[in-house]
Amino acid sequence: MQILGIETSCDETAAAVVAETDDPARPWAIRSSVVASQVPIHREWGGVVPELASRQHVRDICGVVEKALEEADTGLDGLDAIAVTQGPGLVGSLLVGLSFAKSLAASRGLPLVPVHHLAGHIESLFLQHGPLPLPAIVLVVSGGHTNLYRVDAPGHYHPLSRTRDDAAGEAYDKVARLLGLGYPGGPVIDRLAKQGNDRAVDLPIARMTHADRNAPFDPGQFDFSFSGVKTAVLRYVKGRTAGEAARQAGRRGTVWAGAEPEGQALPAQDIADVCASFQRVVVEALLDRTFAAAERWHARSVGIAGGVSANSRLRADAAARGEAFGLPVYVPTIKLSTDNAAMIAAAGLRAFRAGVRADWRLNADASLDLAATTPPPSPSPHPGQ
Ligand code: KG4
Ligand code: ZN
Numbered sequence: 001m002q003i004l005g006i007e008t009s010c011d012e013t014a015a016a017v018v019a020e021t022d023d024p025a026r027p028w029a030i031r032s033s034v035v036a037s038q039v040p041i042h043r044e045w046g047g048v049v050p051e052l053a054s055r056q057h058v059r060d061i062c063g064v065v066e067k068a069l070e071e072a073d074t075g076l077d078g079l080d081a082i083a084v085t086q087g088p089g090l091v092g093s094l095l096v097g098l099s100f101a102k103s104l105a106a107s108r109g110l111p112l113v114p115v116h117h118l119a120g121h122i123e124s125l126f127l128q129h130g131p132l133p134l135p136a137i138v139l140v141v142s143g144g145h146t147n148l149y150r151v152d153a154p155g156h157y158h159p160l161s162r163t164r165d166d167a168a169g170e171a172y173d174k175v176a177r178l179l180g181l182g183y184p185g186g187p188v189i190d191r192l193a194k195q196g197n198d199r200a201v202d203l204p205i206a207r208m209t210h211a212d213r214n215a216p217f218d219p220g221q222f223d224f225s226f227s228g229v230k231t232a233v234l235r236y237v238k239g240r241t242a243g244e245a246a247r248q249a250g251r252r253g254t255v256w257a258g259a260e261p262e263g264q265a266l267p268a269q270d271i272a273d274v275c276a277s278f279q280r281v282v283v284e285a286l287l288d289r290t291f292a293a294a295e296r297w298h299a300r301s302v303g304i305a306g307g308v309s310a311n312s313r314l315r316a317d318a319a320a321r322g323e324a325f326g327l328p329v330y331v332p333t334i335k336l337s338t339d340n341a342a343m344i345a346a347a348g349l350r351a352f353r354a355g356v357r358a359d360w361r362l363n364a365d366a367s368l369d370l371a372a373t374t375p376p377p378s379p380s381p382h383p384g385q
Contacts, residue, residue, distance in 0.1 A: 001080045002031070002072075003352065004104075005345025006065065008097030009089025009117045010143070011038040011048045012338070013060040017072035017079075018127070018345035026130045028349060032071035033335070033342040036060040043183045047173065054092030061100050068341070076108055083348020086114040086358075087368030088144070094364035102360060113348040114358045116373045118145060121305040122157055123350060124332040124343035132330055133300035139290045141314075142306035143169035143184070146224045146286070148293050151303075155350045157370055160293055161222035168282055169308045171226035175233050175278055179271055189275045190311050196269070196276030203232045205281045205288075222289045229281055233274060241265040283314045291321055303330045310337040 007014040016033040038056045042048045069075060084101035087094055105112040121140045125132060136151045137160075146163040166174070169186055176185025181192070206225035266274075286308075294302050304318055309331050322329035336343060 001349070001352075002074065002078055003081045003083050003113070003345045003348050004065070004068065004079050005115075005120075005341040005343075005348055006061075006082065006084045006097045006101045007117075007120070007339060007341040007344045008057045008061065008093050009085045009087070010093060010339060011042055011053050011056075012036065012340070013038070013057050013064050013097075014339060014341035014344075015061075015065040015068035016341035016345045017068055017074060018342055018349060020349065024130075028127050028346050030127070030342045031074070032068045033340055034064050034068045034071065035335075035340055036064050039184065046177055046183050048090070050090045050092055053090055054096055057093055057096035061096055065100070065104075076104075079108070079110060081105075081111045081113055081348065081352050083113040083115050083345050083352070085117050085120065085344050086362065086373075087117065087365035089117055089364075089366060091364050091366040094366065098362065098364045102362065106360065111352065112358045112362065113352045113356055114362055114373070115344045115347045115351065116368055116370045117344075118147065118306075118370050119157065119347040119351075119373065120343035122149065122151065122303070123347040124305050124336040124340075125303040125330050126154070126350075127343060127346040128332050128336055129330050132303060133328065135297060135299050136301045136303050136330075137290060137294040137297065137299040138303040138305065139286060139309075140306045141168045141286060141304065141308040143167060143173065143308075145306065146226070146308075148222055148289060150293070150297055150299070155354060159371060160297075161220070161224065161289065163224040163226060165225055165227035166230060168224070168226055168286060169306070171230045171282065172308065174230050175274075178234055178237060179266075179274060181271075184307075186308060186311060189279060190313070192272045193276040193279040193313065196272030196274070198276035198280035200273035201233075201236055201277035203229050203236075203277055203281045205229070205285050222293050224285060224289060226282065226285070229278065229285075233278055237266065237274065240270060279311070279313055283311070283317050286314065287317055287321055290318075291325055291327075294325065294327060299327065301328045301330060305332055305337065307338045310334045 002019040005016045013036040017031040019029050021029050082101050082105045118140050122138050138149045140147045146167045148160040150158040173185040181188045206228050318329045
């Protein structure tokens with residue numbers, strides 16, 4: 001069976017064809033995966049502009065789907081179903097993919113499968129690595145979410161924690177903006193951090209955990225918080241910028257233009273040090289909770305998915321911790337980490353096999369709840385179900 005996945009929840013227009021295989025170790029194979037990124041459009045504005053995003057999805061969707069079919073060497077006749085991201089995300093963006101998927105499914109008489117965007121990120125791990133040893137603790141860390149899930153059975157995502165304020169990717173993007181590094185912030189901070197000293201700036205890590213590790217389980221104990229570290233970076237940069245501006249004014253008789261992003265006034269080494277220090281505390285916070293949860297629930301593996309899982313330090317530190325804990329750690333390829341439609345097609349295949357279908361009343365839901373969409377246990381004997 002072969003499924004077309006469509007993803008337009010934020011600023012990437014994506015389509016992919018994923019097929020089932022006969023190999024239980026790798027039950028799904030990517031036949032094609034096409035992503036049209038809108039980053040150059042939104043970069044000019046320092047972040048995603050929802051209205052521009054929906055308009056660009058409308059321009060790109062036909063070409064992206066055509067290309068995905070062409071690269072998979074299939075036509076519409078070769079499809080058995082269509083999976084589409086129903087939410088969460090920007091409602092105008094979601095509506096483009098959803099309306100397209102509904103029209104295509106209706107015109108071809110194909111089943112339509114609604115997919116939760118985060119189920120897609122979780123399934124990116126199964127798509128790439130095949131069935132993970134379960135139970136698995138999966139960290140989904142992206143621009144909009146920072147959540148921990150326990151996966152006890154394929155397709156069953158039990159929520160354990162979330163962020164209480166900013167998502168980790170959002171913190172990366174905000175810190176990059178205040179350093180004058182542009183959008184999106186994750187990749188550039190990741191790159192600059194390699195040249196910095198990660199102990200140069202003393203930044204706080206928010207801790208929710210009770211100091212007594214034997215204390216009764218507190219449901220909030222694995223929650224995340226990143227607004228404090230972002231504010232601490234802002235305070236540090238403001239302090240350093242004031243000093244730097246005064247120093248330069250003394251030397252050249254000029255003062256810094258007030259409209260400049262704070263960080264542009266800092267020397268390059270300082271910026272690299274801020275990036276490295278920020279990244280260290282964010283990665284530590286993510287991995288502390290993830291591995292504490294793995295210990296608490298006797299996990300047999302750890303997975304990390306979502307745009308921030310592309311981060312080089314998060315990947316390296318997670319692998320090192322996994323080794324120390326004796327736990328296998330799974331991450332997707334970089335292409336499967338950030339938004340793509342192959343993960344939506346994979347989650348769609350799983351949901352399809354579990355009997356999930358949408359009717360033509362399906363609507364986009366900007367704040368769709370994953371718990372409400374988790375499919376029931378699959379009757380299918382197909383491997384990986
Ligand atoms: O999953 P994704 O593509 O979209 C959402 O569902 O939000 O994640 C995008 C986020 C952005 O905040 C971006 O800055 C971050 O992932 N990101 C990274 C890296 N690459 C992308 N963050 C840290 N390091 C990276 N290398
Ligand atoms: Zn995403």
